[in-house]
Amino acid sequence: MTQTEVGVETRNATASVAPPSLNGQRAQTLSEVARASSTTFILALFVTLSGKPCAKLVPIEAVEQLEADGVGFAGYAAGYMGQQPKDSDLIARADVASFTPIPFIKPGLAIVHCDPHVDGKPWPFAPRIILREQLRRAAEMGYTVNVGAEIEYFLVNRVDGELVTADRSDTSAMPCYDARDVTRMYDHLTEISAAMNALGWGNYANDHEDGNGQFEQNFDYADAMTTADRVITLRYLLSVVAEKRGMQATFMPKPFTTRTGSGLHMHLSLWNDDGAVFPDSDDALGLGLSSTAYAFVAGILEHACALQGLIAPTVNSYKRTGATATTSGATWSPRYATYGGNDRTHYLRVPDHHRVELRGGDGSANPYLAAAGAIAAGLDGVRRGLHPGKPGTGDSPSEMLPMTLLHAMDAFEADPVLTAALDVAGPGVAEYFATCKREEFFEWHNTVSSWEIDRYLTSF
Numbered sequence: 001m002t003q004t005e006v007g008v009e010t011r012n013a014t015a016s017v018a019p020p021s022l023n024g025q026r027a028q029t030l031s032e033v034a035r036a037s038s039t040t041f042i043l044a045l046f047v048t049l050s051g052k053p054c055a056k057l058v059p060i061e062a063v064e065q066l067e068a069d070g071v072g073f074a075g076y077a078a079g080y081m082g083q084q085p086k087d088s089d090l091i092a093r094a095d096v097a098s099f100t101p102i103p104f105i106k107p108g109l110a111i112v113h114c115d116p117h118v119d120g121k122p123w124p125f126a127p128r129i130i131l132r133e134q135l136r137r138a139a140e141m142g143y144t145v146n147v148g149a150e151i152e153y154f155l156v157n158r159v160d161g162e163l164v165t166a167d168r169s170d171t172s173a174m175p176c177y178d179a180r181d182v183t184r185m186y187d188h189l190t191e192i193s194a195a196m197n198a199l200g201w202g203n204y205a206n207d208h209e210d211g212n213g214q215f216e217q218n219f220d221y222a223d224a225m226t227t228a229d230r231v232i233t234l235r236y237l238l239s240v241v242a243e244k245r246g247m248q249a250t251f252m253p254k255p256f257t258t259r260t261g262s263g264l265h266m267h268l269s270l271w272n273d274d275g276a277v278f279p280d281s282d283d284a285l286g287l288g289l290s291s292t293a294y295a296f297v298a299g300i301l302e303h304a305c306a307l308q309g310l311i312a313p314t315v316n317s318y319k320r321t322g323a324t325a326t327t328s329g330a331t332w333s334p335r336y337a338t339y340g341g342n343d344r345t346h347y348l349r350v351p352d353h354h355r356v357e358l359r360g361g362d363g364s365a366n367p368y369l370a371a372a373g374a375i376a377a378g379l380d381g382v383r384r385g386l387h388p389g390k391p392g393t394g395d396s397p398s399e400m401l402p403m404t405l406l407h408a409m410d411a412f413e414a415d416p417v418l419t420a421a422l423d424v425a426g427p428g429v430a431e432y433f434a435t436c437k438r439e440e441f442f443e444w445h446n447t448v449s450s451w452e453i454d455r456y457l458t459s460f
Contacts, residue, residue: 028096029067029096030066030067030094030096030099030112031063031067033096033099034060034063034099034110035063037099037101037110038103038108039101039108039109039110040059040060040107040108040109041057041059041106041108041109041110042057042060042063042066042094042109042110042111042112043055043056043057043109043111043112044056044058044066044070044071044092044094044112044114045092045112045113045114045232046073046090046092046113046114046115046126046128047127047232047366048078048080048081048127049079049080049081049082049125049127049366049369049432049436050079050080050313050366051127051313051364051365051367052078052079052080053232053236054073054078054079055111056071056073056092060108066112067094067096069091070091070094070114070117071091071092071114072089072090072092073089073090073091073092073116074089074090075089075090075116075123078090080125080433080436081116082123082124082125082428082429082432083125087118088118088119090116090117090118090123090126091116091117091118092114092115092116093114093115093116094112094114095112095114095115096112098111098112098113098229099111100199100229100233101199102195102233102237104191104194104195104198105195105237105240105241111233111236113229113232113233114128115128115129115132116128116129122425124423124425124426124427124428124429125429125432126425127366127368127369127372128225128228128368129425130368130369130372130421130422130424130425131225131228131368131369131371131372132225132425133424133425134371134372134375134376134421134424135224135225135375137379137424138270138375138379141382141383142272142273143270143271143272143277144270144271144272145223145268145269145270145271146221146222146223146224146227146269146271147221147222147223147227147228147266147267147268147371148220148221148222148266148355149228149230149231149264149266149267149367150216150218150263150265150266150267151216151217151218151231151234151235151238151251151264151363152209152214152215152251152262152263152264153214153215153216153238153249153250153262153363154213154214154249154250154252154255154256154262155167155185155188155213155215155242155248155249156213156247156248156250156255157246157247157248163255163256165212165213166242166246166247166248167181167184167185169181170184170208170212170213171212172212173327173328174210174329175208175210175211175212175214175328176207176208176209176210176328177207177208178208182206182207182208185208185215187245188241188242188245188247189206189215190206191241192206192217192234192237192238192241193206193217195237195241196217196219196234201219201220201230202220203217203218203219204218204219204220205217205218206218209260209262210259210326210328210330210332211256211261211262211327211328212256212259212327213259214259214260217234217238219234221269224371224375227367227371228368228371231264231367232367235249250363251264251363251364252316252363252364253312253314253316253317253319253320253362253363253364254317254319254320254323257319258326258327259326259327260326260328260330260331260332260333261319261323261331261332261333261362261363262320262362262363263333263359263361263362263363264311264361264362264363264365264367265359265361266311266357266358266361266370266371266374267355267356267357267358268296268356268357268374268375268378269354269355270292270293270296270378270382276354277290277293278290278292278293278353278355278356279293279353279354280293280353281353287341287350287353287391288352288353289350289353291385291387292382293356294386294387294388295381295382295384295385295386295387296378296379296382297339297348297350297356297378297381297388298386298387298388299377299378299379299381299382299384299386300347300348300356300358300374300377300378300381301337301338301339301348301388301399302377302380302381302386303376303377303380303417303418304337304347304360304399304401305337305401305402305407305408305411305415306377306408306412306414306417306418307360307373307374307377307418308321308360308401308402308408308411308412309402309405309408309409309412309418309434309437310365310366310369310370310372310373310421310422311358311360311361311362311365311369311370311373311374312360312361312362312364312365312408313364313365313366313369313405313408313437314364314405314440315404315405315444316364317364317405318402318403318404318405320333320362321333321335321360321362321401321402322335322403322404332344333359333362334346334347334359334360334401335400335401336399336400336401337399337400337401338392339356339388339391339392340391340392341391344359346359346392347359347360347401350391358374360401369422372421372422372424373418373421373422375421376417376418376420376421376424377417377418377421380417404441405437405440405441406438408437409437409438409441412434413431413434418430419431
């Protein structure tokens with residue numbers, strides 16, 4: 001819920017390590033950056049379509065082999081990767097620019113994000129490949145895309161099968177920003193903050209969110225690929241650090257019926273060779289946006305229902321967007337595809353003239369797919385010169401977002417721009433994704449719940 005700081009788009013984004021080339025000098029190899037950071041083991045990591053991080057632990061003695069040949073995975077075993085048991089291995093090829101030492105987790109440990117290939121070609125079902133190709137197409141239009149991400153999560157335990165807040169003293173009706181709740185989680189929050197700052201991410205705020213046991217830790221914006229990599233890395237760090245203290249960090253959109261859910265809010269902006277594209281001091285509507293920015297907003301709004309299938313991709317997601325009330329009195333989750341100024345009730349908020357904040361995504365979103373879908377939708381609006389009209393007040397039934405994952409998949413499959421966003425690196429990805437998500441919906445739907453037992457057992 002905490003907004004990315006005003007003016008954050010003007011900051012310089014710092015990489016985890018030196019980029020592959022500096023001032024025209026020879027690019028550093030993975031071996032060089034790994035040995036320079038005293039790395040002894042590398043998690044060679046990629047992410048499935050469902051957002052699951054998959055990795056092999058590679059010793060430094062094999063780093064040259066990792067860099068030259070990649071490391072193999074049985075794609076079907078990994079999960080949602082568009083493969084069957086008979087298919088060729090996924091070969092994860094390391095992107096040296098993503099190399100991230102994490103000795104604060106284990107001495108000598110590092111992560112490198114990888115691009116899966118099959119039979120020597122980039123695998124079109126790999127989320128990182130999808131985002132990379134979408135960014136290439138944005139570049140063909142003359143744009144680079146910067147993204148900031150807000151990661152919300154709960155710290156919980158499971159006791160006798162029941163989910164409970166890890167901090168048993170975190171019980172107030174309106175706990176948001178409570179200094180006492182933050183202080184009790186001081187060790188966890190400061191360890192994560194120190195880790196982000198050691199990596200050069202620019203952590204600038206750590207707060208208690210609207211739900212009991214819910215937190216958010218913010219870092220500076222960067223280019224879209226770097227931010228997506230950092231979201232995956234931070235989820236990993238949060239999970240490991242929480243487990244070390246006997247807690248579980250969950251990014252589940254709505255783990256508690258009566259509490260606010262966890263979002264993955266994305267702050268998006270376009271840039272070209274002349275600098276930031278979004279600001280325009282002559283904006284007649286008063287938001288300080290350019291015609292290009294309004295077209296980008298209009299594109300996202302036009303494709304919002306389909307986009308929900310990518311940025312809110314689970315059954316549980318729609319318990320969050322469909323919530324009507326919480327203990328604190330607000331859901332902080334949009335139900336309608338509207339936009340406005342510094343107003344958190346909208347699907348798209350315009351906190352300042354540098355960026356727009358997409359608030360429909362949640363903690364289950366795959367950051368690569370979420371960014372790729374949002375960029376594709378926004379750029380469709382730019383290509384077509386769309387305009388969203390005057391900033392709205394919301395609550396229009398014609399702009400209502402999907403009520404369930406099944407409705408979202410219907411909208412997604414009917415939207416050629418969003419399906420093309422998943423098929424951008426090769427055909428069949430969108431159809432496969434929608435099929436998997438429909439199966440997920442019906443697996444849930446076919447499971448008898450305690451709600452049904454309570455409601456129907458003796459009702460007839």
